[in-house]
Amino acid sequence: MLLISCPHCGPRAEIEFAYGHEAHIARPTDQEKLTDAEWADYLFMRKNPKGVHYERWVHARGCRRWFNVARHTVTHEILAVYRMGDPPPALDR
């Protein structure tokens, strides 16, 4: 079980949270110009890295606020927790 540090409530067990999948996927702004392939890329294609994954979580059974997490997908180690809207932190791994 992951121990996730909610930026508002502190460290809590994973069961209190819900997963929001890959972070930093911006909705395209020039939508009328987008091709089907570009829509597919935005809607469906994912990085799914074996390594550091930047992802969203929500403290669903707590403060109900969203935040971002940088987590390693092999060790499950949480490397950073940062606010929605902040850029992904530079990590030296």
Next chain:
Amino acid sequence: MAISSRYSIISLARNALNYHRDWQVAWRSPEPKPDYDVIIVGGGGHGLATAYYLAKEHGITNVAVIEKGWLGGGNTGRNTTVVRSNYLWDESAHLYEHSLKLWEGLSQDLNFNTMFSQRGLMSLAHNTHELREINRRVNANRLNGIDSEVLTVEQVKAYCPILNCDPKSRYPVMGASLQRRGGIARHDAVAWGYARAADARGIDIIQNCEVTGFRIENGRVRGVETTRGFIGAKKVGCVVAGHASVVAGMAGFRLPIESHPLQALVSEPIKPVLHTVVMSSAVHVYLSQSDKGEIVMGAGIDAFNSYAQRGSPFVVEHLLNALLELFPTFSRLKLMREWGGIVDTCPDASPIIGRTPVEGIYFNCGWGTGGFKATPGSGWVMAYTIANDRPHRLNEPFALDRFVNGYLIDEHGAAGVAH
């Protein structure tokens, strides 16, 4: 050069009289050749089946299967071995039913006992909506010529007496669908049987050899870089399940796939109490009793992306809570092993089988939580696709470009485990 002699009651008797000293190895472990017509990346059931059908159906035997670990060490050896074909949409129903028909003759075809047991598979409905969905799916199955029937609560109780059908229970059973031709098989035997049969037709199986990259020239694949050096190939089929995104990244394109842990567990062996497969999508439990007597159980996926082959304990706790509501008789059962596999989930819970943006590279992935049942059919259509450089009509709808043209095949209802 084939080395394996046929298995039969005569060979068994002969070897028994000789204290089993003369059994030959089931497949060779050759050094990789400098190049092949086809390389299959991934030595699980689907990859080995692809290699076997390339040789059997298309006469292509200059083929290598490259596996980074050992055969069937990934999801092939980690699943709960359920085989069925009761999917909702025509595209899926045809593909999974083709697979089920291959299962029905597989042990004879491979000359290897896969212990395929058509003991029936019952899917429970716990509320009115599910009951309606089950009726709809059963009707869809029957229109596609797939055996499927709806059971009333009384019939469910008669079919599986140890199931708790009390209307006041937490998950009341309101009915079920039953596919009598569904069942289970021995997962290791499927990998070994395909490996042995492919080897007998001259295919090289190369274990402990990890693919680290592709050599691509002018948009066409020339071979693969591996931990044992470069191996040339005219065509490369990638059948790597949970690592599909990683291998696609080496070839320079992205997939609509997320990798998640899927956990399963077995109990201590007990005397026969459960003669069928029971699954409940609503409470995330599916179970059967193996021939050794263990109760084999599977959970829902862990929510987060992972390549770690382990998940969180509360997911298993959730499964066991549901299990004991449905089967109170298992409350004293001791658990023996628990493990996780990495499943490649697709947004529409259907696989991706076909060509890719790189000429000569083919992908077969996205089976998510339900790939084992499709092993023979998946290998069969993949072999066709590689041999002819175009999909068979059975896997044409499952092309990668369905995410561009919007022709998704939504099987979340029939997939059994939420994605």
